[in-house]
Amino acid sequence: MRLSEIVPLIELEPLVVIDEPNFQVETVCGxxxxxxxxxxxxxxxxxxxxxxxxxxxxxxxxTDIKFIIFVRGKRPPxxxxxxARERGINLYLSPLSMFECCGRLYQAGLGSETMRRIx
Amino acid sequence: xQEQTLLQSKIEQGDFTRGGEVSSxxxxxxxxxxxxxxxxxxxTIVTYELEMNIIIHSLGGEIEVLISSEQIKVVATxxxxxxxDVEKAFQPGFSTADDFVRGMGxxxxxxxxxxxxxxxxxxxxxxxxxxxxxxxxxxx
Ligand SMILES: Nc1ncnc2c1ncn2[C@@H]1O[C@H](COP(=O)(O)OP(=O)(O)OP(=O)(O)O)[C@@H](O)[C@H]1O
Ligand SMILES: [Mg+2]
Numbered sequence: 001m002r003l004s005e006i007v008p009l010i011e012l013e014p015l016v017v018i019d020e021p022n023f024q025v026e027t028v029c030g031x032x033x034x035x036x037x038x039x040x041x042x043x044x045x046x047x048x049x050x051x052x053x054x055x056x057x058x059x060x061x062x063t064d065i066k067f068i069i070f071v072r073g074k075r076p077p078x079x080x081x082x083x084a085r086e087r088g089i090n091l092y093l094s095p096l097s098m099f100e101c102c103g104r105l106y107q108a109g110l111g112s113e114t115m116r117r118i119x
Numbered sequence: 120x121q122e123q124t125l126l127q128s129k130i131e132q133g134d135f136t137r138g139g140e141v142s143s144x145x146x147x148x149x150x151x152x153x154x155x156x157x158x159x160x161x162x163t164i165v166t167y168e169l170e171m172n173i174i175i176h177s178l179g180g181e182i183e184v185l186i187s188s189e190q191i192k193v194v195a196t197x198x199x200x201x202x203x204d205v206e207k208a209f210q211p212g213f214s215t216a217d218d219f220v221r222g223m224g225x226x227x228x229x230x231x232x233x234x235x236x237x238x239x240x241x242x243x244x245x246x247x248x249x250x251x252x253x254x255x256x257x258x259x
Contacts, residue, residue, distance in 0.1 A: 034224035038164050039233045051224045058139035059224070061146065062167045064160055087143070118211050118232065 001025050001110055003067070007092075009108055010101045012069065015076070015091040016084045019066060023090075027113035030102050034059040040115045041065065048094075048101055052076035057083045057091075066090055071098045120188035125149075130170060130197075132179040135223065141182050142167035152186075158257060161237040162191050165255045168230040169195035175220050177251065186259075190239075193255045201249035209235065 003023045006012065030048040031037050037047060037059050046067040049056055052074050060068055066089060070076055073095040084091050094101055106112075125148055128141045142163050149159040166182060173180045173195060180197030202208045209231045216226030235241050238255040245251035 032224060033227040033229070035168070035227035035229035035233060038168065039227075039229040039236070049224075053223050055135070055139065055223055055225070058143065058167070061139075062142060062160070062163045064156070116236070 001108060005108075006105070009104050010069070010094045010096055012092040012094055015070075015093055016081055016089070018085075018088050018090050023067070025067065025110065028102065028105050028110050029065075029113055030098055037065075038063060041113065045113045048098060050074060050098060052080055054080045054083045056080065057087060057089055060089055061087045067092070069094055069101065071096060071101050120186075122185050122187045122192070125152075125184045125186050125191075127181065127183045129181050130173045130179060132174065132177060134174055138171055138174050139167060141170050145184055154191075154259070158191075158259060162193065162257050165234050165237050165257065166193050168234050169193060169253055169255070171225060172230055173197050175216060175225060180251075188259070190259055191257045193253075193257075195251075195253040195255075197251050199248065199250050201247055201251055202243075202245040203247040205243055205245060 003025055006025060025046050027045045028048060029041055029045045032050050034055055041063045045065055047060055047065050048069045048071055050071055052070055056068060057080055068089060069092045071094050075093060126145050145166055146163045149162060170182055177197035178199050183194045185192045207213055211232045212228040214226045214228035220226050234255060239258045240256040242254045
């Protein structure tokens with residue numbers, strides 16, 4: 001699914017845009033625990049989160065996640081925006097809840113990523 | 120090739136503002152060296168978890184990353200207070216992180232399990248009231 005299709009679907013407002021809007025998104029990860037993102041994220045995916053501190057950007061940088069969507073209309077602070085720009089990560093804001101975002105994306109055909117099992 | 124230091128950096132206790140900078144600059148170094156992205160991803164995740172653990176759980180310490188023709192070695196040392204029960208600390212979900220730290224998205228109790236998963240070899244030297252030393256090796 002193209003990012004340009006996702007934008008209206010979950011009412012995204014762009015905050016930091018680095019890549020083209022025709023970027024293909026295959027899977028979605030909805031998570032507020034950064035270590036879980038580091039642990040279970042196996043492929044290039046899009047992160048939906050309710051956290052807005054700069055460590056969300058750091059975590060995505062380490063796992064090669066290029067797109068972060070902040071849910072519930074929670075605007076990230078300036079240092080998060082600055083870090084994302086510096087590290088080349090796209091940020092978007094959705095006014096919808098985590099559940100609503102995930103539901104709409106799932107219904108539109110996006111799957112969850114394959115998760116590794118705990119060793 | 121002889122072992123060479125790629126990066127060596129001090130890490131302060133509680134320094135969340137700079138937390139991740141070491142791993143981030145390491146990622147740039149690995150990219151410049153042309154290291155495969157999957158390998159680089161494993162090395163940076165391991166380093167980031169070790170870096171945040173020093174910031175969150177220790178009195179401060181240091182991370183050194185070394186490279187040879189066969190492997191990348193990440194060595195994280197700190198000044199204590201050490202881990203009393205290592206087996207328990209490695210259990211997924213175990214965490215002593217406080218609410219402030221949890222509020223930032225840490226404290227899932229996945230870090231050590233994660234470090235082990237992404238390393239080819241991991242050794243841990245620690246104990247109650249001791250310094251901790253983690254040596255993680257990722258093969259090239
Ligand atoms: N360098 C360290 N010094 C002292 N204790 C540590 C150190 N690293 C880890 N620990 C202890 O081991 C526990 C488990 O660590 P682990 O990294 O798995 O989880 P966490 O840091 O609590 O949460 P997460 O990494 O998921 O955000 C910690 O909660 C802490 O009690
Ligand atoms: Mg940890």
